[in-house]
Amino acid sequence: DAKTTQPPSxxxxxxxxxxxxxxxxTISGNEYVYWYRQIHSQGPQYIIHGLKNNETNEMASLxxxxxxxxxxLILPHATLRDTAVxxxxxSLFVNAGNMLTFGGGTRLMVKP
Amino acid sequence: xxxVSQSPSNKVTEKGKDVELRCxxxxxxxxxxxxxxxxxxxxxxxxxxxxxSAPDKSGLPSDRFSAERTGGSVSTLTIQRTQQEDSAVYLxxxxxxxxxxxxxxxxxxxxxxxx
Numbered sequence: 044d045a046k047t048t049q050p051p052s053x054x055x056x057x058x059x060x061x062x063x064x065x066x067x068x069t070i071s072g073n074e075y076v077y078w079y080r081q082i083h084s085q086g087p088q089y090i091i092h093g094l095k096n097n098e099t100n101e102m103a104s105l106x107x108x109x110x111x112x113x114x115x116l117i118l119p120h121a122t123l124r125d126t127a128v129x130x131x132x133x134s135l136f137v138n139a140g141n142m143l144t145f146g147g148g149t150r151l152m153v154k155p
Numbered sequence: 156x157x158x159v160s161q162s163p164s165n166k167v168t169e170k171g172k173d174v175e176l177r178c179x180x181x182x183x184x185x186x187x188x189x190x191x192x193x194x195x196x197x198x199x200x201x202x203x204x205x206x207x208s209a210p211d212k213s214g215l216p217s218d219r220f221s222a223e224r225t226g227g228s229v230s231t232l233t234i235q236r237t238q239q240e241d242s243a244v245y246l247x248x249x250x251x252x253x254x255x256x257x258x259x260x261x262x263x264x265x266x267x268x269x270x
Contacts, residue, residue, distance in 0.1 A: 075256050086246055086261040094256065143259060145198035
């Protein structure tokens with residue numbers, strides 16, 4: 044199964060772009076990269092996911108390297124409400140089921 | 156409903172009692188997942204359903220845990236003879252199907268405290 048490695052914590056100034064890295068060097072060709080975030084006491088919030096092409100939505104952009112061994116989540120203009128734990132997940136396909144395995148994540152602190 | 160709905164949002168129970176947690180997935184979602192998150196810990200996958208069937212129950216922590224889904228919609232997670240180590244947030248999620256690349260949406264969780 045593909046594991047992910049993320050820095051345990053990061054700081055970002057309010058209004059600046061937050062770039063959150065993730066390594067997934069053992070990812071296989073048909074495994075997707077998902078990003079979620081969890082704000083204290085709330086359920087995980089879906090942000091974005093992709094396979095090999097870069098993706099953008101109203102929340103963030105996802106940049107996946109050509110070899111797919113790493114990716115970066117970009118929050119273009121971080122706000123204080125973006126302070127959360129961000130999880131990079133490579134989905135597992137187990138017993139015909141798409142399963143997400145959450146690691147430790149990156150605790151992003153957005154500062155004024 | 157608009158999102159994944161879970162009930163109760165909070166439950167305090169005495170050790171040894173049974174509890175039942177309910178999940179109402181997003182309308183039209185055939186896949187449903189249960190996770191558990193202990194205080195300060197990551198999410199632990201428990202079980203998933205495709206329709207009414209659960210192909211793999213090996214993620215359930217013990218035989219005191221069971222889950223069912225009827226009618227392809229609402230699911231219940233039952234914990235029998237609760238123990239203090241069962242205290243956690245139980246999170247439910249759903250997706251259109253179990254196929255790769257589907258977006259999986261989470262509910263706000265059921266906070267269980269066993270005293």
